[in-house]
Amino acid sequence: MRRKLLGGLAALFVAVAGVVTVAAQPAQAAAGFTVSGSRILDANGNAFVMRGVNHAHTWYADRTPQALADIKALGANTVRVVLGSGQRWGPDNAATVSTVISQCKANRLICVLEAHDTTGYGEQSGAATLAQAVDYWISVKSALAGQERYVILNIGNEPYGNTNTAGWVADTKNAITRLRAAGFEHSIMVDAPNWGQDWSFTMRDNAASVFATDPQRNTIFSIHMYGVFDTAAEITDYLGRFVSAGLPIVVGEFGNMHSDGDPDEDTILATAQARGIGYLGWSWSGNGGGVEYLDMVTGFNATQLTPWGQRIFNGANGIKATSREASVFGGVQPTTPTSSPTVSPSASTPPSTPPPAGKSCTASYAVAGQWGGGFQGTVTVKAGAAAITSWTVTWTWPSGQRFTNTWNATVTTSGDAVTARNASYNGSLPAGGSTSWGFTASYTGANTAPTATCAAA
Structure with missing residues (x-):
């Protein structure tokens, strides 16, 4: 039986075969992000592909300002932020959520906010239900209103373990319905059951009907790829089915190794890049319980990249090579994002002649x-x-x-x-x-x- 360690982890189960074709639905207008087929569009209507990492804010709130700055400096365009809804961690109240959003925006990072307390419901003692996660989002709505251009709402992390995963379908539909009824216009992200890895294919085979439940047709699906996804065939098949069906999918968590098996991170990165799929690696720093190898930097020090950090930031199809900042920030897009998190020790020599007239x-x-x-x-x-x-x-x-x-x-x-x-x-x-x-x-x-x-x- 799988047990969740410190966030974003997965277990050894063999993915079973199955062929189900799901039908795409048209996206409808929203205040911020939208989806169009399998693509995610920002509020300006430009395609946006997430390239980022997870940060465990609720356990390391004091580290968040520097962590976000360093994550941005290494080239990311998105950060998935771990929040506590109060059942197991936190709660991170509206004031805290507002501060996190402001810090993401200051760093020109798209902010995916997730309630972590749902992790492994039905199998993990004390885990919150998706309904309780919705209660939490409603309680902090004041911090989220008006932030649709910069925030994606991830209802609950890995909201089912391996018990009664069929219940994920109705619970997810009900959660989406309640959020829309409460006035949320954000893009909504939903995690898969089976500790996020969907080895039962519950999310995959019901994605079309879940998507159709959203009156805004603005729901994004998130798969977590650990030991279940240890072969190229499993990765390309799972992601390819969503793309072929015209449904949006992101890899919301993954690592380069894990206690439940050895995920094929090279294929995850290559397939995501080839198909225009977003990915968010787990995690910046602070892992424990024997999975410290999932830290991207040692001790929250951005100058000490671990092998996993080097791979995801600087490797083939990694963040540095493929990340593009969201156009909602209005800046000129870099050809290659900056990779240094520290202040440069020197600067260029000032111009010896005055600047041309009229330039200011x-x-x-x-x-x-x-x-x-x-x-x-x-x-x-x-x-x-x-x-x-x-x-x-x-x-x-x-x-x-x-x-x-x-x-x-x-x-x-x-x-x-x-x-x-x-x-x-x-x-x-x-x-x-x-x-x-x-x-x-x-x-x-x-x-x-x-x-x-x-x-x-």
Whole structure:
């Protein structure tokens, strides 16, 4: 009998054969993400393919600001955030959820929020029902309303173990119906039963009817791939059936090894890339119970990538090579996302001649979130009436603040003086175009905002 360890894990069961064709349904308009056949579209109508990781927020809330910054700096466009609904962990209340969303947005990450307490229901003692997960989402609705462009709602993590998995169908349909009746317009993500691995094919064979239950036709299916998916044939067959049926599927969790078998991560990554399917690896850091090998970095230190971290971020079909930022953030898309989570030790030499006449920019400084002794900020650079090819932002810290991390800019400091120059991929902006860079910093006493100035060339 399988037992859940620290989040996102799976067990050894042999996938059984079965052939069921499911029919696609048309997507309907929504306030944020939508689906069109097997594709996920962002609020601008552009195709969006998730490339990211899971972060265990509810157990490591104090690590979240830095973790999100580092995950973004390594190239991810999405983070799946573990929340507690109160049955087993948490609860993470509306204020907490609002802060997490703000931190995701500040890092230009799409935020997939999931209630983890449902894990292994029917087999795991104390696990929450999907109905209880819906109760939780309704209780924090105030934090979610208006965030449909940036948030996908994952009702409950691995909401059934291996007992009575047929009950997953009615429970999932009821959960979707209740969320829509409560006014949620987000894309809804549903995890498979069998600890997320659907070896009974309950989700696969009922996906069309579950999808049709959603009056917005805006439901995304999530499969977790661990030991059940240890051969290329199993992976390509399972994912291929959803694509052929015109239904959206993502790999919501997977690893490079596991106690229940050896998942074929190379095929997972290659198939996801070839078919335009999103993936979210498990997990950033903090695993225990003998599965510490699933940590992507050691001790939440982004400079210490583990073999799994190296594989998913820097390997073939990995995040660095394939991730593209969601267009809802409005920035120029990088050809290759930045891979360094640390501040560059040097900067390019300033131009020896004045910038061409007519080129200008503005810099808007904002605090995205604050905690004891630290905070996270975002600087938005906007071109003036003419296109620009580079920008430089400067300010002087008024209260002795100091950076702990930066991303999407090359930053140097001298005492309180700050100089930030564009990265290689976000210096060119059209007239009126904008991009953003972010940072975390420490402070003592007051956290007075500086006055930022921008120069363009």
